[in-house]
Amino acid sequence: MKLDVNVLRYLSKDDFRVLTAVEMGMRNHEIVPSELVDRIAGLKHGGTYKVLKNLLKYKLLHHDRSKYDGFRLTYLGYDFLAIKTLVNRGVFTGVGRQIGVGKESDIFEVAQEDGTILAMKLHRLGRTSFRAVKSKRDYLRHRSSFSWLYLSRLAALKEFAFMKALQEHDFPVPKAIDCNRHCVIMSLVQGYPMVQVKQLQNPETVFEKIIGIVVRLAEHGLIHCDFNEFNIMIDDEEKITMIDFPQMVSVSHQNAQMYFDRDIECIFKFFRKRFNMTFQEDRDDDDTEVEVDENSRPSFYDITKDANALDRELEASGFTKKEQNDLDKFIEGGLEKSTDSDEDEESDDEEQTFESNEERNLNEMNSLQLQEENRSDEVEAEVELDDNEKSE
Template sequence: MKLDTRAMRHLTAEDWKVLAAVEQGSKNHELVPVPIIERFSRLKGGSSLVSKCISTLAKTSLIAKMKEAKYDGYRLTYGGLDYLALHTHSQKKHIYSVGTRVGVGKESDIMLVADHTGAQQILKIHRLGRISFRTVKTNRDYLKKNASGSWMYLSTLAARKEYAFLSALHSAGIPVPTPIAHSRHTIVMSLVDAPPLRQISSVPDPAALYASLIELYLRLAKHGLIHGDYNEFNILIREDVSTNPETGTEEITLVPVVIDFPQMISMEHVNAEMYFDRDINCVKIFFERRFHFKPTTPGPFYKDVKKTVGRDGFERLDATLEASGITKKMAKDLEAAIRQHEEEKLQNPEAFEPSDDEEDDDDEDEDEEDKEGEEANTAEKEKEGQPSIVIGFQSPSES
């Protein structure tokens, strides 16, 4: 799914109203009947104006018909939901322009955007529930039967959860991007000027960096949280430069910034220990492979860390979800979708392999669910690549 904003400025105020009407109707209809679109759009021009707008929106693939539909109706496409979210961000002056794509995963697109002052920010578009082409049969059954499996619901939920945690962690002083705005399946956050750990080929002091990653992880745990995907892609390494007051030399500290929270769980979760161990192991394996560093002491262990939850004045943040209006049922649906996605990835890794096929998958008059999700995971592509950035070393002139 490619975000193509070219048609945006050609849409009239009426087109936007009709698009919003299709979104509103989608809450109760898989395919929104035309009379309902007319009613929700409240246009003075009547049905001929609505059908003109429908035709524009369908041509730009923001709404689509379905094959074998029993009545005349439309559904919102990924592109349609993207446009509505961007429209909201733009009206609230959080986004003025959309730049290049920083990353594309199976579950998200990461875009560089700018606000009206020219400040660069990150737009994360969640794409959870997009169906993998090769697993389409099992998925299709699941989705058809289960409204809580729909991509729009799941992606919106993922964004809401991520925004809620981003805000809570940011307020608690954890190094995360600054949350800026949230609309539908998207969030806007500050751009962290730091590469992911994955891209770093060497560091002067692996032991110190390892210690800071574990320390950050244990801070999350004290807040009652398990990241659940604490790996080299989701930890960005920022270089903080300061001057040593005694020697006058510049010193560089490597500061980990953590991102990507839709799978975050509570330390009280039934499988907490398993996810805790998996996260810690992930860091250990990476440090051994990349930096040939092995910690001398075992652990940290879940059972010890569990005792620290809420201690030392750490506010518990694992109730953040409920506080943000995400019900237990919603949290469960989201978790099920994320787990299903993880399993699919394990069982069918080639479905997540990069491909060059970047065709837009929202063609009109087509039930194109078969195609959705077929595209490349360039984050995976990156996994194959060599690390390219060396950071954290002082240049000879500085030392």
């Protein structure tokens, strides 16, 4: 997804006021009627309509006339609101190049005033999994846009909360800097995703370190659930950093053992294939170079686990039980089964649940966001971007 932040430069105070008005309207409308946008924005002399045109031109809004004349935010519009808020808070001053495209996120470099480079993760839940469902279901077509924003915001909030908590427990994770809407700002990890590494100096040491992280996570009550070569970064000193936490579950989850075993198996498989490691359990290939003791495969049941840790961490971060359920429902759907699978009764049920949850969300959406927008300085202030970001 293209994020042309130069556009930010050309957006006026009124543009942001109207964009914010659409966002506020989306708390209880999937498509916000033009008159409502105008009323919330409160610009004089029909100014709103001129601004709406401008925002459409930059694809920050989507115009929908199917039922009535109205607008909704696009992801780009949501990006700009988050970026502007964070810039106004002084978290960073400019957006640089894109450094990652995840399954459900876009990652960019951002620069602070003193030149420090950070990583910005924009969550895009629904980009893959939900879209597949959406295309089959007409009745979800309009409702879905609201959910994307809501779920992406929850994913960011959960990721931010975990990053902080894991860091406090000395896990090797990026430093959590700030969070707004669907956007998480964290330290930039040096190195590369493991998937790009062809050779290691000490594969056994790295392997043991990585398995040790999975075990220690479980001791702390957590399972990563997507622990693989894409979500493990490694630098030239072979220092490991784990990333990507929105799908983490508690060791008390009903499928905990399966998720745990799967995380472990991903690592075994990768080290076997990529670095020719063999384990005692691979009886047939004992001619390869490296061998690791069979005890290396940890058993979920042998680990002493703190089963309430996840709930505690999330509660401490202000993440409500309801938000946790909403997000889990969505993410676990993606974790457990392929989204391309053919329609069956079960998936029908899932969608029904999803939609009725969404219904409830309409009224409860986003108290954080509300506070955010009501702070007038954030609506009024201008975005200042560093000129030398232009070339990116």
